[in-house]
Amino acid sequence: MKTKKTKKNNKVKFYQDSKELPFWNYKRIVQTGDFLYMVKGYEFGDEIIIDKEELENKFDSILQDYVLSQNSKNEEITNYCNYLIAINEIRKLEIIVEIIDRITESNEKKKSLGIEPDYSIVKELLQKVKVQKSDDISIQRQKVLDKIQKYKNQAEKSKLAIENAENDNSSDYDIDEQYIGVCLGLEMHVDPKLISLYEYGVMVKMLVSKVETINKSNQNAR
Known part of the structure; x- marks a missing residue:
């Protein structure tokens, strides 16, 4: 059974800026509203004797600096x-x-020579993507093309949303979904416990830069 830790105000150390604050702690604060995650070494259930308003103000200060930097x-x-x-x-x-x-x-060439056709490589590749499967290769090809079109529509919709972002005042978002999206977009996975809020911000900037590079490349190709 876990023993509760009790810390008094004069022994409490809390995170000072976005370079210190672990991204995981940031997520927990956003999701639970528990500002005790601003305290270094805090775990759920620990008894911390401190003015929580002080923690909240510090968190708000860190968040303001972070938002401005992003x-x-x-x-x-x-x-x-x-x-x-x-x-x-x-x-x-x-x-x-x-x-x-x-x-x-x-x-087709194999068939003309009496050799059995082999689509095993295609089947292996299809296991790595989300697309409906079919034993008929012609139907399978069309299903892949349909999926491509679906993603193209999604890309165009997101691109328009980015371009019209100035007119969008929506603030609702899911921090977990956003984090997963950033990782998927960059095609990398980072343990949220091993990065700071600042480092997550760097990942976001990498994501934005990657999108801008793709857009410029597409424009130059036209």
Whole structure:
């Protein structure tokens, strides 16, 4: 059974800025409203003797500095995430379509030589993406194309939302969904307990930069 820890005000140390505050603690404060997560080493159930208003004010101060450094609203970040996730999936699926076409062409030649066609590589690739499966390769190809179009629509919708962000005052968001979106968009996973709020902000900036680079590349290709 866990023993409760009791800390008095003169022994309490709390996080001073976004470079110190672990992202996981930030999430817990946002989700639970428990500002005791501002205290270093705090775990749920610990008894901390401290003015919670002082913790709340410090958290607000850290958050204000963080928001100013990001220059992005939560709604914008979510749109950036959705856009990059869609772009990443489109690239994967387009590669699969190319492979399907090449293997289909190869299998046609095999048939003419009396060799059994083999689509095992395609089946293995399809296990790594979210798309309806079919034993008929022509139907499967169309299902992949349909999925690509769905992601293209999602990307376009998110892109428009980013462009119109100035007119969007929505503030509701899910911090877990946003964090997962950032990781998926960057195609990397980082343990939220191992990064600070500031470092999460760096990840967000990387995400935004990646989207802007893709957009510039697409514009230059036109």
